[in-house]
Amino acid sequence: MPQLIKYYHKCQKDVLLKKWRDQLELEQDYSTIEWIHNYYSTLLSNWHQQCRWCSQVFPSDVSSAKTLLDVYVDVLTSLDPSLKECCDAALKQVPDKLNFLIEVKESAKHFADSLLKIIDQSQDKIAKDSIRHLEKAIYAHLVPYVSKYSSYQESALLKRLSQLNLKKEPPANEWVQSLSLSIPQVMDIAREAKKDCLLLTEGCGYAGLLIALRGFFREYAAVFEAALKQIETEHENRKQQEDWSTFQICFYLLQNVGEVLLKIQELEKDLTESILELNQRKTGADLVDFKHLLLKDADLKEYESLVKCVTEGTQLSLLDHVTSEFSRLCSAIHHTTYQVVFAPIASVLDVVQSSDTWAQFTASHNADLPDYSFTPQEYITQIGQYLMTLPQHLEPFLFKENPSLACALRATDHEYDVVPENNESSLAHTFLAIVARGVCQSFTDKILSICQLSQPASRQLAHDINYFNNILEELGIPLTESLQQLSMLLRIPSEQYQAQSQGCSARLVAAVRQMRNIKSASS
Numbered sequence: 352m353p354q355l356i357k358y359y360h361k362c363q364k365d366v367l368l369k370k371w372r373d374q375l376e377l378e379q380d381y382s383t384i385e386w387i388h389n390y391y392s393t394l395l396s397n398w399h400q401q402c403r404w405c406s407q408v409f410p411s412d413v414s415s416a417k418t419l420l421d422v423y424v425d426v427l428t429s430l431d432p433s434l435k436e437c438c439d440a441a442l443k444q445v446p447d448k449l450n451f452l453i454e455v456k457e458s459a460k461h462f463a464d465s466l467l468k469i470i471d472q473s474q475d476k477i478a479k480d481s482i483r484h485l486e487k488a489i490y491a492h493l494v495p496y497v498s499k500y501s502s503y504q505e506s507a508l509l510k511r512l513s514q515l516n517l518k519k520e521p522p523a524n525e526w527v528q529s530l531s532l533s534i535p536q537v538m539d540i541a542r543e544a545k546k547d548c549l550l551l552t553e554g555c556g557y558a559g560l561l562i563a564l565r566g567f568f569r570e571y572a573a574v575f576e577a578a579l580k581q582i583e584t585e586h587e588n589r590k591q592q593e594d595w596s597t598f599q600i601c602f603y604l605l606q607n608v609g610e611v612l613l614k615i616q617e618l619e620k621d622l623t624e625s626i627l628e629l630n631q632r633k634t635g636a637d638l639v640d641f642k643h644l645l646l647k648d649a650d651l652k653e654y655e656s657l658v659k660c661v662t663e664g665t666q667l668s669l670l671d672h673v674t675s676e677f678s679r680l681c682s683a684i685h686h687t688t689y690q691v692v693f694a695p696i697a698s699v700l701d702v703v704q705s706s707d708t709w710a711q712f713t714a715s716h717n718a719d720l721p722d723y724s725f726t727p728q729e730y731i732t733q734i735g736q737y738l739m740t741l742p743q744h745l746e747p748f749l750f751k752e753n754p755s756l757a758c759a760l761r762a763t764d765h766e767y768d769v770v771p772e773n774n775e776s777s778l779a780h781t782f783l784a785i786v787a788r789g790v791c792q793s794f795t796d797k798i799l800s801i802c803q804l805s806q807p808a809s810r811q812l813a814h815d816i817n818y819f820n821n822i823l824e825e826l827g828i829p830l831t832e833s834l835q836q837l838s839m840l841l842r843i844p845s846e847q848y849q850a851q852s853q854g855c856s857a858r859l860v861a862a863v864r865q866m867r868n869i870k871s872a873s874s
Contacts, residue, residue: 374386438452513832557626594695613758630662795833809863
């Protein structure tokens with residue numbers, strides 16, 4: 352009997368291999384998908400016929416299902432040309448490689464499900480190892496493609512991204528508006544990629560999906576970066592002018608990136624939940640163990656490492672590279688926004704270090720005038736008025752609920768992190784404080800660059816600082832310690848300078864002494 356079964360195995364194998372060769376010759380105009388699908392149909396039909404024949408010819412102790420199962424494993428691993436060779440040839444011609452592979456895999460899955468259902472309905476008891484060998488033979492041609500899944504998926508993602516035509520010509524405001532409209536489309540593409548991953552890899556390729564998504568979002572971030580460069584170029588052409596239009600464009604771009612960050616966080620949560628759900632579902636004894644059917648050893652280790660990190664609650668951010676990229680982009684946009692706001696201030700502050708600014712206060716008769724006789728100079732009133740207009744320009748963005756912009760700002764600077772959730776007005780105040788601190792620092796630096804000040808000029812500068820302090824108080828922002836000390840040092844009478852400057856910064860004390868030409872006690 353063993354010899355007869357062996358002979359039957361050889362004959363049946365030869366018949367089925369010949370059917371494959373004949374089919375390829377007869378169906379030359381058919382697609383590879385049609386070849387595979389038609390051959391699977393042939394195998395299913397043949398199984399029914401041969402099962403009946405075997406049960407009539409072989410004794411009852413010979414399992415018809417087991418006999419045919421062994422034949423099918425041998426046939427599927429001996430096809431010439433192999434399924435992989437057919438797929439390789441097709442991949443060189445098809446425009447959508449990923450979709451082609453998904454169709455190949457779905458066809459294999461349908462065949463496997465149908466065949467296993469037939470076997471399960473038979474009276475024969477088949478060992479699990481034999482079923483596993485059959486499954487491995489059915490899915491073997493897919494293993495190399497699943498191993499390269501990340502590159503197929505990334506190529507498909509980048510192709511779809513390029514079809515959105517996001518790289519625009521100037522002006523920047525239209526580009527930013529276009530990016531805003533692209534966000535739902537881009538996130539839909541990312542979610543579709545998750546579906547592709549499930550279809551091709553049954554979720555075993557999540558590690559590859561994460562790699563593909565990183566490449567996809569990195570390219571998307573590059574478009575935002577290009578838009579930012581265009582904003583900067585347009586601003587360069589209007590340098591040293593109040594440029595509120597560019598300021599608004601910057602905030603819109605920042606808001607867009609914040610929205611992307613929020614959507615990525617949602618996607619990340621969804622992926623994490625899917626991995627957990629997949630892991631729980633695959634613990635059932637009667638479920639197909641796709642990870643051992645579709646993954647190479649190295650890919651299996653990577654998959655199990657990912658699942659372990661997620662299931663054990665490790666501090667793992669699945670899309671950490673992506674969030675880091677967009678957080679860095681937020682910082683770059685915030686910096687540009689700051690530069691746009693600060694540019695006219697910097698230009699006005701240049702007069703502080705000019706000797707001409709203080710020459711008018713050298714007359715000796717001004718020395719004993721009371722403080723109220725001094726009025727702030729034009730440069731500092733210009734700066735004060737400019738800062739007082741900032742809140743109204745922030746109002747459209749930060750004086751109403753704006754979670755996207757809030758997310759973007761928190762990604763730029765730790766100062767925004769301490770602001771409570773849903774408190775956008777405090778975020779606006781933080782932005783104002785950052786700008787004001789920059790003005791204070793620049794004002795301090797310009798003062799320290801002054802070569803010489805007469806006593807009236809010193810008092811005038813102190814009065815200018817005091818005016819600036821009043822402006823900041825109205826905005827609810829404190830004057831920096833350095834400017835407070837400079838204001839005091841500039842007011843101290845020369846003869847009392849040594850005594851009353853105690854406790855101040857040694858650097859500031861020395862600088863003011865030099866510009867006021869006050870002799871030190873040791874000289």
